[in-house]
Amino acid sequence: MKYLYYPGCSLEGTxxxxxxxxxxxxxxxxxxxxxxxDWTCCGASxxxxxxxxxxxxxxxxxxxMAEEMDGTKEILVPCSACYLNLKKVEEKSRKDPExxxxxxTILKEKKLHFHGQVRVxxxxxxxxxxIGPAKIFSRVKNPFIDLKIAPYxxxxxxxxxxxxxxxxxxxxxxxxxxxxxxxxxxxxxGGRCCGASHMTTKPEVALELVTAILKAAxxxxxxxxxxxxxxxxxxxxxxxxxxxxxxxxxMTILYLPQFLGLAMGLSEQDLRLDLNLSVTKEFRNKL
Amino acid sequence: MSPAEKIEIKQRSETAPExxxxxxxxxxxxxxxxxQCGTCTGSCPNAFAMDLTPRQLWYNVLMGEKETIFHSKxxxxxxxxxxxxxxxxxGLPLTETMSALKQIAAKENLAPYxxxxxxxxxxxESVRRHGRxxxxxxxxxxxxSMKNPFMLLKFAPLGMKLMGKGKxxxxxxxxxxxxxxxxxxxxxxxxxx
Ligand code: SF4
Ligand code: SF4
Numbered sequence: 001m002k003y004l005y006y007p008g009c010s011l012e013g014t015x016x017x018x019x020x021x022x023x024x025x026x027x028x029x030x031x032x033x034x035x036x037x038d039w040t041c042c043g044a045s046x047x048x049x050x051x052x053x054x055x056x057x058x059x060x061x062x063x064x065m066a067e068e069m070d071g072t073k074e075i076l077v078p079c080s081a082c083y084l085n086l087k088k089v090e091e092k093s094r095k096d097p098e099x100x101x102x103x104x105t106i107l108k109e110k111k112l113h114f115h116g117q118v119r120v121x122x123x124x125x126x127x128x129x130x131i132g133p134a135k136i137f138s139r140v141k142n143p144f145i146d147l148k149i150a151p152y153x154x155x156x157x158x159x160x161x162x163x164x165x166x167x168x169x170x171x172x173x174x175x176x177x178x179x180x181x182x183x184x185x186x187x188x189x190g191g192r193c194c195g196a197s198h199m200t201t202k203p204e205v206a207l208e209l210v211t212a213i214l215k216a217a218x219x220x221x222x223x224x225x226x227x228x229x230x231x232x233x234x235x236x237x238x239x240x241x242x243x244x245x246x247x248x249x250x251m252t253i254l255y256l257p258q259f260l261g262l263a264m265g266l267s268e269q270d271l272r273l274d275l276n277l278s279v280t281k282e283f284r285n286k287l
Numbered sequence: 288m289s290p291a292e293k294i295e296i297k298q299r300s301e302t303a304p305e306x307x308x309x310x311x312x313x314x315x316x317x318x319x320x321x322x323q324c325g326t327c328t329g330s331c332p333n334a335f336a337m338d339l340t341p342r343q344l345w346y347n348v349l350m351g352e353k354e355t356i357f358h359s360k361x362x363x364x365x366x367x368x369x370x371x372x373x374x375x376x377x378g379l380p381l382t383e384t385m386s387a388l389k390q391i392a393a394k395e396n397l398a399p400y401x402x403x404x405x406x407x408x409x410x411x412e413s414v415r416r417h418g419r420x421x422x423x424x425x426x427x428x429x430x431x432s433m434k435n436p437f438m439l440l441k442f443a444p445l446g447m448k449l450m451g452k453g454k455x456x457x458x459x460x461x462x463x464x465x466x467x468x469x470x471x472x473x474x475x476x477x478x479x480x
Contacts, residue, residue, distance in 0.1 A: 159372070205336045275453075
């Protein structure tokens with residue numbers, strides 16, 4: 001198996017451990033990742049809030065660069081915000097030739113042309129459908145039979161394009177978590193919004209959303225995520241949230257490849273668990 | 288010019304200026320089939336904090352009530368979760384409509400939305416300069432543009448933690464290699480037509 005790889009800006013900064021664990025995990029499963037050369041930012045949520053055309057031009061530039069690469073036409077993206085931005089261009093340009101023309105007028109500045117031939121894949125999609133639970137099961141070295149996990153999907157890998165999961169009641173992580181022996185924490189918050197960038201501009205609102213998620217996760221040993229923004233919102237403000245709600249809502253938050261990787265016997269160093277902001281003592285004792 | 292001045296935003300009057308009216312017509316088309324059922328409101332995780340519910344916002348868009356729309360916090364409280372878009376029985380592109388309103392507010396630098404506008408513009412400025420966002424530069428540009436040292440203090444504990452883990456490093460805003468300059472320029476040119 002082979003994919004082009006677009007890490008995106010967060011994975012070079014606040015989500016370094018998502019990058020490291022994705023690469024180690026894929027390597028262990030003999031999946032080749034070919035990182036895009038000189039990749040640029042997809043515009044995150046900021047481009048769309050300032051200019052519609054820019055919010056399509058930036059990801060189109062990335063996809064056009066991907067088309068220039070040899071070997072495969074599938075591009076793997078771990079960050080849900082990047083994934084949606086890239087996916088949006090893939091979907092829209094296929095349905096709207098006029099828009100595609102406009103995009104290519106812009107890309108001419110970079111002497112590139114976008115043909116619409118690459119397929120954008122979220123990391124979760126690839127792990128759940130291409131790799132699959134059976135292969136992961138066959139690699140398990142430390143079965144996590146004592147752990148109960150709350151799968152958290154967030155928004156943008158599920159909506160508006162429902163490619164690999166039910167956008168209302170997502171389940172795609174469950175067979176993967178069960179493949180390593182762990183149980184699923186029953187909850188209906190897996191696809192609820194974490195508030196995204198509101199955490200910086202409207203913290204009172206985002207804190208409310210995250211508090212509700214952490215409360216619903218009580219009883220689980222960890223929440224597993226597939227997006228740097230969700231991960232940060234869920235892990236970085238727990239102290240404040242516990243203080244405000246006067247409850248112990250501390251919770252371990254891990255990226256999916258970190259969690260699966262641990263069960264497959266990959267080391268904490270390789271998965272960069274040291275970079276996570278919330279791994280509780282109770283969780284460590286159960287490992 | 289210092290980097291902070293470069294992204295300085297001039298505060299305009301509280302009233303929405305003329306060009307807003309034109310772009311509002313396009314936005315009205317996006318929601319013209321709305322039947323006011325309220326599914327969007329019921330689906331929105333941020334509705335509790337909004338002054339107008341999403342359904343009420345669409346009503347005001349249909350009525351062309353630009354004063355009400357651009358004094359309301361509602362569209363700036365959209366966190367782009369796509370729940371409303373997924374569930375609207377008329378299949379309307381509601382999340383994109385929220386974003387279209389954000390785009391007008393950003394273009395016109397409307398005062399009530401200063402914080403979000405500066406946040407997004409600081410982000411895009413860092414991307415424009417370097418091709419990729421530099422998280423610390425972006426936050427520095429943002430705090431500088433807000434001229435509010437208390438915001439920096441609020442962010443400091445997390446910033447320090449992230450620096451301690453080697454995830455971000457302090458950097459002064461710099462000019463960069465302009466990797467995306469030509470794309471930004473071309474987009475601006477096309478948008479002005
Ligand atoms: S869900 Fe759709 S039709 Fe119903 S009120 Fe909202 S926008 Fe209108
Ligand atoms: S996309 Fe925006 S308006 Fe729609 S439900 Fe989500 S937060 Fe609310």
